[in-house]
Amino acid sequence: MEEVKEISIGVPVEPPTEVKDLYVPIPPEYIEDSYKKDSLIVLVGPQHGGSGHMRIILRLRGDIILEAVPDPGYVHRGVEKLAENRLYIQNIPLVERPSIMDCANFNLGYVRAIERMMDIEVPKRAQYIRMILAELCRIGTHLYDAGILSIFLGHSTGFMWCFGLRELICECLTRVSGARVTASYIIPGGVRRDVDDSVLKYIYECTKTIENKIIGFKRIFVENPVTIARLKDVAVIGRSTAIKVGLVGPFLRASGVEYDVRKVEPYEAYDEVEWDIPVSYDGDSYARLLVRVEEIYQSIKIIRQCVDRLLEMPKGGVISDQILTGIKEKEVVSKDIKGYFYRVFARLVPPAGEVTTLTEAARGLLLYTIVSDGKSNAPYRLRIVSPSWLYLKGFMESLKGCRLADLQAVYGSFGYFPPEADR
Amino acid sequence: MVYLIPESLFELFKQEMVSIPIIDPIIKKLLEIPVLNVIVAFIFWKKVFAVLVAPGLLTILLILLIIIWLERKITARVQWRYGPLEISKPIGGVIQPLADGIRYLFQEVIVHKDAHRPYFLQFPLLSFIPVLLPILVIPAGAVYAIQTPYAVPIIVGLITLIPMVIIALGWASNSRYAYLGVLRETFMYFGYEVAFIIAVIAMLIMYGTGDAFRITEAQRGIVGAVLNPLACIVFLVTSAMATSRLPFDIPEADQEVVFGPFVEYTGIVFGIVMTLAYEKLYLLGLLFSILFLGGWNGPYIPPLGDLSGVIWLLIKTVIFMTFLVFLRSVYPRFRVDQALKLGWSQLLCISFIALGLAIVVKVGGLM
Numbered sequence: 172m173e174e175v176k177e178i179s180i181g182v183p184v185e186p187p188t189e190v191k192d193l194y195v196p197i198p199p200e201y202i203e204d205s206y207k208k209d210s211l212i213v214l215v216g217p218q219h220g221g222s223g224h225m226r227i228i229l230r231l232r233g234d235i236i237l238e239a240v241p242d243p244g245y246v247h248r249g250v251e252k253l254a255e256n257r258l259y260i261q262n263i264p265l266v267e268r269p270s271i272m273d274c275a276n277f278n279l280g281y282v283r284a285i286e287r288m289m290d291i292e293v294p295k296r297a298q299y300i301r302m303i304l305a306e307l308c309r310i311g312t313h314l315y316d317a318g319i320l321s322i323f324l325g326h327s328t329g330f331m332w333c334f335g336l337r338e339l340i341c342e343c344l345t346r347v348s349g350a351r352v353t354a355s356y357i358i359p360g361g362v363r364r365d366v367d368d369s370v371l372k373y374i375y376e377c378t379k380t381i382e383n384k385i386i387g388f389k390r391i392f393v394e395n396p397v398t399i400a401r402l403k404d405v406a407v408i409g410r411s412t413a414i415k416v417g418l419v420g421p422f423l424r425a426s427g428v429e430y431d432v433r434k435v436e437p438y439e440a441y442d443e444v445e446w447d448i449p450v451s452y453d454g455d456s457y458a459r460l461l462v463r464v465e466e467i468y469q470s471i472k473i474i475r476q477c478v479d480r481l482l483e484m485p486k487g488g489v490i491s492d493q494i495l496t497g498i499k500e501k502e503v504v505s506k507d508i509k510g511y512f513y514r515v516f517a518r519l520v521p522p523a524g525e526v527t528t529l530t531e532a533a534r535g536l537l538l539y540t541i542v543s544d545g546k547s548n549a550p551y552r553l554r555i556v557s558p559s560w561l562y563l564k565g566f567m568e569s570l571k572g573c574r575l576a577d578l579q580a581v582y583g584s585f586g587y588f589p590p591e592a593d594r
Numbered sequence: 595m596v597y598l599i600p601e602s603l604f605e606l607f608k609q610e611m612v613s614i615p616i617i618d619p620i621i622k623k624l625l626e627i628p629v630l631n632v633i634v635a636f637i638f639w640k641k642v643f644a645v646l647v648a649p650g651l652l653t654i655l656l657i658l659l660i661i662i663w664l665e666r667k668i669t670a671r672v673q674w675r676y677g678p679l680e681i682s683k684p685i686g687g688v689i690q691p692l693a694d695g696i697r698y699l700f701q702e703v704i705v706h707k708d709a710h711r712p713y714f715l716q717f718p719l720l721s722f723i724p725v726l727l728p729i730l731v732i733p734a735g736a737v738y739a740i741q742t743p744y745a746v747p748i749i750v751g752l753i754t755l756i757p758m759v760i761i762a763l764g765w766a767s768n769s770r771y772a773y774l775g776v777l778r779e780t781f782m783y784f785g786y787e788v789a790f791i792i793a794v795i796a797m798l799i800m801y802g803t804g805d806a807f808r809i810t811e812a813q814r815g816i817v818g819a820v821l822n823p824l825a826c827i828v829f830l831v832t833s834a835m836a837t838s839r840l841p842f843d844i845p846e847a848d849q850e851v852v853f854g855p856f857v858e859y860t861g862i863v864f865g866i867v868m869t870l871a872y873e874k875l876y877l878l879g880l881l882f883s884i885l886f887l888g889g890w891n892g893p894y895i896p897p898l899g900d901l902s903g904v905i906w907l908l909i910k911t912v913i914f915m916t917f918l919v920f921l922r923s924v925y926p927r928f929r930v931d932q933a934l935k936l937g938w939s940q941l942l943c944i945s946f947i948a949l950g951l952a953i954v955v956k957v958g959g960l961m
Contacts, residue, residue, distance in 0.1 A: 325927030327673065335673075397928060400928065577929070
């Protein structure tokens with residue numbers, strides 16, 4: 172961006188009334204300063220078709236964004252505080268609510284933390300089922316984000332097709348767990364119940380359908396010349412800037428850093444299946460979209476390998492024996508926890524201490540910390556750091572120098588999800 | 595003396611009536627009833643019929659109904675869904691736009707405190723002036739109001755007044771996002787106007803006249819789209835830019851500037867401003883059909899008589915409008931500087947080449 176000469180107007184200026192009335196948390200000196208220096212303050216507020224549930228305060232000169240200040244917190248529901256008043260198992264549906272479509276990964280991080288505290292080993296069958304769920308949710312989230320990017324660019328067809336494809340993922344989740352979103356299916360020690368062969372075959376067919384339909388989606392949206400014109404070379408973040416500013420997940424990989432928690436510290440059975448991490452070295456919005464489309468293909472590859480292994484594995488228990496210590500009918504219960512759930516889990520008390528887990532959620536790195544005092548059956552402190560919160564700073568930094576219309580394109584390319592960021 | 599005036603007017607109307615053989619018996623019956631015959635002769639007088647019925651007010655309303663329904667239906671079918679189907683399910687939900695219009699009539703028209711009230715409320719109504727005036731000079735076969743050798747320049751001149759109305763009503767809204775939308779509308783206006791006018795001038799040079807009758811006569815062999823395809827392409831793209839069809843619906847992007855100049859409108863005034871773009875599309879469609887698609891040429895349908903040419907013109911117009919409206923399901927939206935760049939570099943080049951082609955064809959004596 173070339174340097175623009177600043178004009179100072181010596182006329183006494185009154186900031187607009189709307190800024191005073193709305194209790195916008197920016198100091199009045201900032202507003203007066205921008206008005207005197209001939210820049211416009213635009214509030215892309217929560218009641219806006221293209222802002223999600225947050226307010227972005229833009230300082231514009233002409234069409235160029237000088238500075239973008241986020242005002243998040245509209246969806247802050249106090250998940251961390253609520254978790255202190257609930258049993259450990261009651262927190263499982265709680266922590267998957269911030270990021271609704273990415274439920275399995277959020278569940279997985281929390282449950283792995285409990286398992287690490289209590290030194291529980293999960294049976295192989297449960298690990299593969301958890302991986303299938305996690306990858307299904309990853310595909311669902313990438314489809315959701317691609318749909319939001321489409322509608323922010325004005326492409327309603329891409330939006331409808333992505334959400335239509337996501338219906339297949341919701342149907343898979345229903346057949347596995349009974350709920351379309353927020354499955355709450357992963358519990359400490361494994362999963363709630365075993366998965367039928369017919370369900371596994373259905374999941375396999377779904378991956379084939381998604382792969383076929385994504386070809387059409389690529390033709391109409393990803394390779395559309397207008398999309399390329401809107402997204403190419405917009406909000407470029409270089410490699411060192413990405414690391415300095417703290418990007419995570421597919422947005423870090425789109426700037427050239429090959430980092431994925433599933434490869435660096437593998438959990439579940441990610442080191443037993445063959446897959447790659449897609450990396451791009453461009454760092455612009457188009458690369459961020461392409462990396463996520465490639466990740467859908469990689470997730471489909473992982474799901475197919477898991478389904479194949481589950482179909483040939485002998486049927487067994489899906490809940491670890493270490494957690495079913497007091498139960499007599501271990502054979503039956505380890506296949507389906509129905510009827511024994513509260514007996515097993517209600518008095519779960521992990522030993523005193525603090526444990527942190529890192530998970531690769533769909534939008535990036537997810538961090539859980541549980542602090543337990545060894546005596547109570549509710550956590551002393553639960554700390555969640557979601558990926559959207561981690562890359563919010565990078566998102567705002569990348570907006571400097573973009574045009575006003577690029578705000579929506581960059582917002583969609585980052586897939587920023589305010590409920591996940593605000594927790 | 596006073597009651598002789600209707601007699602002379604009646605004779606005047608009867609001489610130039612539109613003849614439609616299929617409803618001739620009914621008209622003959624009506625012409626014998628004392629007071630009603632003057633009214634019926636007035637409506638069927640060629641000049642008034644052109645402005646009121648076809649291709650005038652009633653046709654505009656009917657085509658608005660059809661084209662809004664078509665847009666929603668086609669877009670929906672591309673997007674794996676059904677489109678409007680709730681109202682009048684047996685006929686596919688065709689009167690959905692009428693239902694929407696009636697609903698707007700029941701909504702409260704809010705004029706906010708900061709708005710300039712007279713202009714805010716009056717400009718949407720004044721917008722009908724540049725929309726309905728060109729109908730005077732657009733002939734449709736045997737149904738026409740004014741025949742003049744300056745028909746096409748008059749149409750182009752009046753069409754260029756419509757963005758003025760949009761800019762004025764956005765300015766009268768006195769709101770931040772309306773201001774951004776007005777800026778974008780102004781930039782878009784600069785972007786397409788020059789290329790559009792040069793493309794129309796190229797066709798005028800090629801035909802040698804601005805009279806719609808002679809232009810249609812000249813297209814009996816080959817249509818204008820084949821004679822000068824470059825001008826046709828430029829006209830298509832600039833029509834999309836002019837009427838805010840995707841990929842150029844920049845002034846009224848609802849993810850970026852929340853409907854732009856129309857953000858503060860509610861109720862029936864909102865209904866009027868929303869249909870403004872479609873009426874402009876209709877005018878551009880009529881112009882396109884006359885210049886490029888052969889006007890009202892087509893096989894003569896005996897039962898319709900004079901309406902035969904009108905029907906052919908309307909069919910070609912609806913095809914043009916449907917194509918532009920279908921683009922909504924295929925393209926996202928350009929940025930305003932990209933659209934300006936397109937209008938001033940690529941489109942301007944192609945329109946100049948089209949102009950050169952027209953001059954070569956005319957001077958070479960091929961027309």
